[in-house]
Amino acid sequence: MREINVSEVTEAVKKMCIDANYALSDDMKKALESARSEEVSELGKQIFAQLEENLAIAASDQIPICQDTGMAVFFFKIGQDVHFTGGDLNQAINEGVKQGYTEGYLRKSVVGDPLIRVNTKDNTPAVVHYEIVPGDKVTITCAPKGFGSENMSRVFMLKPADGEEGVKEAVLRAVKDAGPNACPPMVVGVGIGGTFEKCAEMAKEALTRPVGSHSDKEHIRAMEEELLDRINKTGIGPAGLGGRMTALAVNINSYATHIAGLPVAVNICCHVNRHVTVTL
Amino acid sequence: MNKEIQAPISAEVAKELNAGDMVYISGTIYTARDAAHKRMDEALSEGKELPIDVKGNLIYYMGPSPAREGRPIGSAGPTTASRMDKYAPKLLDLGLGGMIGKGKRSKEVSDAIVRNGSVYFAAIGGAGALLSKAIVESEVIAYDDLGTEAIRKLKVEKFPAIVVIDSKGNNLYETADKLYNKEKE
Numbered sequence: 375m376r377e378i379n380v381s382e383v384t385e386a387v388k389k390m391c392i393d394a395n396y397a398l399s400d401d402m403k404k405a406l407e408s409a410r411s412e413e414v415s416e417l418g419k420q421i422f423a424q425l426e427e428n429l430a431i432a433a434s435d436q437i438p439i440c441q442d443t444g445m446a447v448f449f450f451k452i453g454q455d456v457h458f459t460g461g462d463l464n465q466a467i468n469e470g471v472k473q474g475y476t477e478g479y480l481r482k483s484v485v486g487d488p489l490i491r492v493n494t495k496d497n498t499p500a501v502v503h504y505e506i507v508p509g510d511k512v513t514i515t516c517a518p519k520g521f522g523s524e525n526m527s528r529v530f531m532l533k534p535a536d537g538e539e540g541v542k543e544a545v546l547r548a549v550k551d552a553g554p555n556a557c558p559p560m561v562v563g564v565g566i567g568g569t570f571e572k573c574a575e576m577a578k579e580a581l582t583r584p585v586g587s588h589s590d591k592e593h594i595r596a597m598e599e600e601l602l603d604r605i606n607k608t609g610i611g612p613a614g615l616g617g618r619m620t621a622l623a624v625n626i627n628s629y630a631t632h633i634a635g636l637p638v639a640v641n642i643c644c645h646v647n648r649h650v651t652v653t654l
Numbered sequence: 655m656n657k658e659i660q661a662p663i664s665a666e667v668a669k670e671l672n673a674g675d676m677v678y679i680s681g682t683i684y685t686a687r688d689a690a691h692k693r694m695d696e697a698l699s700e701g702k703e704l705p706i707d708v709k710g711n712l713i714y715y716m717g718p719s720p721a722r723e724g725r726p727i728g729s730a731g732p733t734t735a736s737r738m739d740k741y742a743p744k745l746l747d748l749g750l751g752g753m754i755g756k757g758k759r760s761k762e763v764s765d766a767i768v769r770n771g772s773v774y775f776a777a778i779g780g781a782g783a784l785l786s787k788a789i790v791e792s793e794v795i796a797y798d799d800l801g802t803e804a805i806r807k808l809k810v811e812k813f814p815a816i817v818v819i820d821s822k823g824n825n826l827y828e829t830a831d832k833l834y835n836k837e838k839e
Contacts, residue, residue: 425780437729557756616833
């Protein structure tokens with residue numbers, strides 16, 4: 375049994391919230407650079423140049439990449455041999471979010487109740503997904519999620535008879551409906567299978583997979599490649615103003631499902647696809 | 655075409671703008687997003703005055719991140735405009751000069767733009783650090799309790815935006831993707 379004091383979690387969470395909002399991961403930076411060279415629209419090329427300049431200013435002047443610094447989403451993979459000490463883990467995570475968003479000059483975008491809608495003024499609470507895994511390590515991924523693209527995300531409860539083609543049509547439908555609203559070039563996270571909530575969680579986690587990586591299942595990998603190609607033929611383009619580069623990646627995660635179902639979730643992320651992972 | 659324009663905007667200038675024009679806006683603009691629009695709408699329903707005179711003014715759909723010491727504002731890019739579609743026609747009919755946001759608008763908004771000779775601009779979504787550089791002054795002038803959603807008066811210098819819906823009803827989003835669509839090839 376390994377003991378971890380929850381104050382370590384607070385510190386890690388605070389730092390991840392700040393880091394994620396001021397710099398993109400290397401895979402995202404590379405994807406944006408290569409998309410810029412592949413863009414055919416003149417206006418699209420100008421937009422890529424502006425996005426590159428935006429990242430440079432964010433780093434040099436310490437201004438968040440995007441003003442929507444997101445709702446803080448976390449994936450915790452907790453080794454079953456870990457024992458948390460020193461307090462409530464959920465409180466420790468939210469304390470880290472509060473400190474990160476306050477000390478990091480990040481926008482507080484969370485309302486405490488979806489209908490009464492009063493801002494909590496410290497960006498808490500976070501949305502946390504826990505998974506128990508073998509071992510004595512804790513891997514934390516922080517993915518602040520902006521709602522311009524979150525609002526364009528969808529869950530489709532398809533029928534088994536809809537098959538692969540139905541899944542592809544659903545993803546393309548979500549992307550086309552999102553269009554300029556989701557701040558393309560997008561990263562498209564897809565969850566196929568499981569249950570209603572499982573596919574949504576898989577789609578969200580798929581967004582945190584490095585751009586350029588692929589599923590290790592051959593048929594899923596083929597679908598990722600085909601869908602990226604088809605999305606980049608829609609013409610939506612950077613900022614939705616026309617062009618080739620509508621998406622940087624389609625990342626699909628899949629899971630077993632019921633004989634009667636084919637759930638598909640499409641979680642769309644803008645070009646500010648933020649994620650940071652640390653292991654304690 | 656690249657154009658430099660002043661805000662507030664006159665009806666004559668608005669009429670000269672065409673969907674697809676790249677503009678650089680200098681002058682005074684106001685921010686308002688979801689919660690501020692809801693309050694303004696409630697004020698109008700109750701027969702009260704709005705906290706800003708909308709005539710000829712541009713409303714920027716934006717809620718900034720906090721400013722660091724010595725800076726006028728934090729990250730300051732546009733938010734999705736369609737969430738304000740419910741409120742925009744009423745403000746346009748009161749003389750609102752134009753709106754800056756990102757993303758599609760409803761037919762009701764497009765019709766109100768044409769009816770009033772107004773304009774809808776898009777700024778580049780997700781470029782909040784870059785866009786903040788065009789904002790030289792910022793002051794909260796109403797609804798302070800709304801935090802990032804308060805109404806701010808901004809002084810901007812060469813703020814970059816693209817005309818998406820012009821006063822004739824042309825819509826760049828509806829034409830631009832068709833130019834590059836290769837789905838049937």
